[in-house]
Amino acid sequence: MEALIALSIGVLTACGVYLALRGRTFPMVLGLTFLSYAVNLFLFSMGRLGIGQPPVIRAAATAYADPVPQALVLTAIVIGFAMTAFVIVLALKARAELGNDHVDGLDES
Amino acid sequence: MNHLAIAPLLLPLLAGILLLLIRHRGIFPRRLLSVAAVLGQIGLALLLTGALSGGDILVYHLGNWPAPFGIVLVADALAAWMLLATALLALFALLYACQGGDARGRHFHVLFQLQLFGLNGAFLTGDLFNLFVFFEVLLLASYGLILHGGGRARVRAGLHYVVLNLAGSALFLIAVGTLFGVFGTLNMADLARKVASTPPSELGLARAAGLLLFAVFALKAALLPLYLWLPAAYAHTSAPVAALFAIMTKVGVYAIVRVYSLIFGAEAGPLAHLIEPWLLPMALATLLVGMLGVLAATALRRQVAYLVIASVGSLLTAFALDSVAGIAAGLYYLPHSVFAAAALFLLADVIARRRGATADHLESAPAIAQAALLGGLFFVATMQMIGLPPLSGFLGKFLLLRAALAHPAAAWVMAAVLLGGLMGMIALARSGSVLFFRTLPAMDQEGRSDTPVPSPPTPLMKPLPFGTPGGEGSVLPVAAALVPVVGLLLLGLLMTIFAGPIQAHVASIAEQLSRPYLYVHAVLGVRP
Incomplete structure (x- = not known):
């Protein structure tokens, strides 16, 4: 499972970085979204991976899952949502103001 | 528990919410409330400074956990x-924004x-992690502020600013996540305590x-x-926002x-002085490139x-000296x-509003009204910024250079800071002479002396409708x-x-920073 999670985080980050470096706003927004997914998954896995472990104290439990990363990742998801919404609106505004969807507004075609 | 520590957070938050509720009222009550809230924050900051004057550290446990x-x-x-x-x-x-820019x-x-x-x-x-959250709060507010007023150049610079900071936030979360994975805590005092005993296998990750x-x-x-986002963003946003953002880089x-004196400071064992080899050269290079x-x-x-x-470069040079005197100079x-x-x-x-279409471009333009007054203020402000005696910039630079004497790289620091000062002085002297001395003859003789409106009428002088790029061209009463x-x-x-008392105060702050165990004990409740 560790290898799978690590691989997915790696692929998401790679896609995110590639897309974020594109010259148009739409792929860039997608790239940032991928990047934030990767980061959220990474943050989530920092509490160590385990199956069927309770996060709160229980008499029968032998091992516990760390609840803190789940709280952290929830916060990060909410903030990421807000930021994505904002950057989409900004990209639309830039499209309207600059007349094209290039990040530098340079496109002449 | 002393609630003073949370008051500087609650006041702007409540003021912000209230302002949102009265957004349909006139502009005057909003201005009044906003100014009152800022005055209240000054009062709270003074109260807090007074309460901490004995070297105490106030800790506020939210929810009493x-x-x-x-x-x-x-x-x-x-x-x-x-x-x-x-x-x-x-x-x-x-106060500057309240003269029309805020509407x-x-x-x-x-x-x-x-x-x-967010800043507080x-x-x-x-x-x-809360540092990350507050960074996001202040960034989200700054995204709105930087675009305030709209316009082509502003939107383009704002887009770059937003995207770069979003990428920065992703990196922040990765770093925070890794630290949590290694140490199992994100409380700064707790981290400071645990970093010293990092197991060798985790050293690389940490x-x-x-x-x-x-x-x-x-x-x-x-x-x-990593400074390339700044000039365009600050140069194209509205003036009061740019002025407020002078503190943003300082965050x-x-x-x-905070992090590298407390968590990765002198007491961090194998991770002590983590960024020391990087900070000083980068700070000096920033100063010169700036x-x-x-x-x-x-x-x-x-x-x-x-x-x-450039001022960020000077500041970080002072903090990179890693001595109490250096930190005090920086503060x-x-x-x-x-x-x-x-x-x-x-x-x-x-000045730009008085120069019509030339705006703030460093080109000759017809002489502006009240050139003597504005030129005098420009002279004083640049002297202060560059650090010529007798103003505060000079004292700051002097303290910095004096602190640098004890550092092995003193020669580099001296050379960079003094050369930087010279370059700044040449550039600003040139700007000042272009703005105020090398002026073109005015095209129209009337309205030169009394009214603040410069004589050649340009399209920018007319009050423009809300949201247009040139809408900031209107001239305020001087x-x-x-x-x-x-x-x-x-x-x-x-x-x-008051350089003497202030110097003593910042020296005591630096003294406190150089003993991070005080912070750790105050937060974790362990007696020293």
């Missing part, structure tokens, strides 16, 4: 100092208060996380390779000082933006550079427009007159 488990706010002398500088700066930026967007005052909420939170938090965190803070502070500087930018800039506001970068220099840069941003706007500028310059003057 004990320290490493719950979230804490920590008000120490450094946090109070930053709060005071922020509130004073905000007052004058707001160009519906939510200026709301965003302004939330920006202060970043200074007060004792938890690395070091990578620490350096990644440095990269994030360097992006916020606009340190050398990055604050985070560097000054090169000042020399090369073709518009006044861009020049001031590069001055902000004296910090509010000075913020006030001076803000005064220059506002002054550049006042007296009202200059009150905030003079106020900021007076703050610098006060810092010069």
Whole structure:
């Protein structure tokens, strides 16, 4: 499972970085979204991976899952949502103001 | 529990919410509430400074959860100092905005208060994840503010600013996540305690996380390779916002000082002095590159933006000296550079509005009205910024150079700081002479002496409808427009007159910072 999670985080980050470096706003927004997914998954896995472990104290439990990363990742998801919404609106505004969807507004075609 | 530590957070948050509720009322009640809230924050910052004067550290446990488990706010002398500088700066930026700039967007005052909420939170938090949250709060507010008023150039610069900071936030979260994975805590005091006993197998991870965190803070502070977002963003936003943003880079500087004196400081065992080999060379290079930018800039506001970068270089040079005297010098220099840069941003706007279509481009234009008054203020502000005697900039530089004497790289520091000062002086002297002396003959003789409106009427002089790019061209009455500028310059003057007591105060802050165990004990409740 560790290898799978690590691989997915790696692929998401790679896609995110590639897309974020594109010259148009739409792929860039997608790239940032991928990047934030990767980061959220990474943050989530920092509490160590385990199956069927309770996060709160229980008499029968032998091992516990760390609840803190789940709280952290929830916060990060909410903030990421807000930021994505904002950057989409900004990209639309830039499209309207600059007349094209290039990040530098340079496109002449 | 003393609730004073959380008050600087609650006041701007409540003011922001209230402002949102009364957004359909006239502009006057909103201005009144906003100014009152900022005045209240100045009062709170002074109260906090007074309460901490004995060297205490106030710790506020939110929800009364004990320290490493719950979230804490920590008000120490450094946090109070930053709060005071922020509130004073905000007052004058707001007074300038209240002369019409705030009416160009519906939510200026709301965003302004939330920006202060984020700034105060970043200074007060004792938890690395909450530092991230407050960074996001202040960034989200700043995204709104930087676009305030709209316009092509502003939207383009704003887009770059937003995207870069989103990438920075992703890196911040990765660093925070790695630190949590290694140490199992994000409370700064708890981290400081655990870092010293990092197991050797985790050392590489912890070091990578620490350096990644440095990269994030360097992006916020606009340190050398990561400063490219700043000049365009600051040069194209509205003047009061640019003035307020003079403190934004200092949040990055604050985070560097806090994290690398507390968590990765002298007591961190194998991870001690993590960024020391990087910080000084990068700070000196930032100073010189910033000054090169000042020399090369073709518009006044861009020049001031590069001055902000150069001041970050000087500041981090002081903190990189890693001595009590160096940190004290940096802490004296910090509010000075913020006030001076803000005064220059506002002054550049006042001047640009009087030059019609030439705006703040460093080209000859017809002489402006009240050139003597504006030129005099420009002279004082640049002297303060560059650090010529007898003003506060000189004292800051002097303290910095004196602290550098004891450092092995003293020659490099001296050379870079003095050369940077010279470059800045040449550039600003040139700007001043272009703006005020090398003027073209006026095309029209009337209206030169009494009215502040410059004689050649240009399209920018007409009041433009809300949201148009040139809508900021309207000319304010000179007296009202200059009150905030003079106020900021007076703050610098006060810092010069009361340099003795202020120096003693910042020395005590530096003293406290050099003993991070005080912070750890205060937060975790362990007796020293």
